[in-house]
Amino acid sequence: MRCVKCRSNAGYNRAVIDVLSGTTIGGLCVNCEREEFGRSFQYTQGRADRKCQLCDRDGHVALPQYVSRLESRNGDAVVRSSLEDDESAPCLCDEHFHEVLAADPPAPSVER
Ligand SMILES: [Zn+2]
Numbered sequence: 001m002r003c004v005k006c007r008s009n010a011g012y013n014r015a016v017i018d019v020l021s022g023t024t025i026g027g028l029c030v031n032c033e034r035e036e037f038g039r040s041f042q043y044t045q046g047r048a049d050r051k052c053q054l055c056d057r058d059g060h061v062a063l064p065q066y067v068s069r070l071e072s073r074n075g076d077a078v079v080r081s082s083l084e085d086d087e088s089a090p091c092l093c094d095e096h097f098h099e100v101l102a103a104d105p106p107a108p109s110v111e112r
């Protein structure tokens with residue numbers, strides 16, 4: 001999955017999901033999350049009313065985090081990464097989401 005901001009591999013950090021359609025737009029890598037939001041998302045729960053984390057407008061995208069869990073299968077320990085519950089994911093309105101996309105990428109873009 002590609003990061004919606006820097007277009008590099010987003011890894012298992014966060015997914016970016018369109019709230020209305022439920023489709024996955026892309027991911028948000030650790031670096032871009034740090035740059036845009038610092039650590040704030042790590043200590044926040046999504047708002048119950050699904051409003052933007054930064055203002056009072058309706059959430060446009062949800063940013064659920066990947067959580068890894070140890071599961072045991074046939075006696076073997078397996079690590080599984082899955083998205084956290086959508087309900088507890090922070091949301092952004094379209095304006096703030098576009099602000100994130102419009103900000104300068106952390107490294108010069110190679111693809112053009
Ligand atoms: Zn990124």
Ligand SMILES: [Zn+2]
Nearest residue numbers: 052055093096
């Ligand atoms: Zn907002």
